[in-house]
Amino acid sequence: MAKAAQPAPVVPPVRQPSEPTPIRDLVEPTIEQLLLAGKRSPKVAKLAEKITGDVARLRLRLNEERAAAEAKRKAEEASAAARAEMEKLEERLAELRSQVKVKRTPPASNRVAGAYPCPNCDRAFDTPQGRALHRRREHGYVKAAG
Numbered sequence: 001m002a003k004a005a006q007p008a009p010v011v012p013p014v015r016q017p018s019e020p021t022p023i024r025d026l027v028e029p030t031i032e033q034l035l036l037a038g039k040r041s042p043k044v045a046k047l048a049e050k051i052t053g054d055v056a057r058l059r060l061r062l063n064e065e066r067a068a069a070e071a072k073r074k075a076e077e078a079s080a081a082a083r084a085e086m087e088k089l090e091e092r093l094a095e096l097r098s099q100v101k102v103k104r105t106p107p108a109s110n111r112v113a114g115a116y117p118c119p120n121c122d123r124a125f126d127t128p129q130g131r132a133l134h135r136r137r138e139h140g141y142v143k144a145a146g
Contacts, residue, residue: 114126120139125131135141 114124116131117124
């Protein structure tokens with residue numbers, strides 16, 4: 001009787017040696033782990049205590065800087081909102097000023113009795129040039145070119 005052929009044994013592929021893991025890729029111990037390790041050695045305990053203090057001071061400073069940055073951001077937002085509101089109010093004031101026609105009556109001592117009265121107010125002038133100058137200055141009148 002012929003023997004059944006047996007399959008050849010499987011040989012795992014040859015692995016290239018991997019580079020050692022750099023120290024920066026290792027998981028750093030937590031503060032709690034350092035404190036637990038410190039119970040074993042007085043030297044490590046002092047180091048763990050110092051590290052814990054440094055971390056606490058750094059966290060406090062980081063929180064203070066974050067709070068200061070947040071306060072500055074909020075102040076800048078409030079300032080920008082106030083500037084925007086001020087610009088809107090200035091625009092509105094300009095609109096209202098353009099709509100309002102103020103009739104200013106000069107004091108009685110400045111009134112001129114003349115042959116050329118101003119159609120916009122109760123002043124009169126001796127010459128048409130005087131009236132034209134008054135209308136330009138006081139009423140914003142510009143004579144049409146033509």
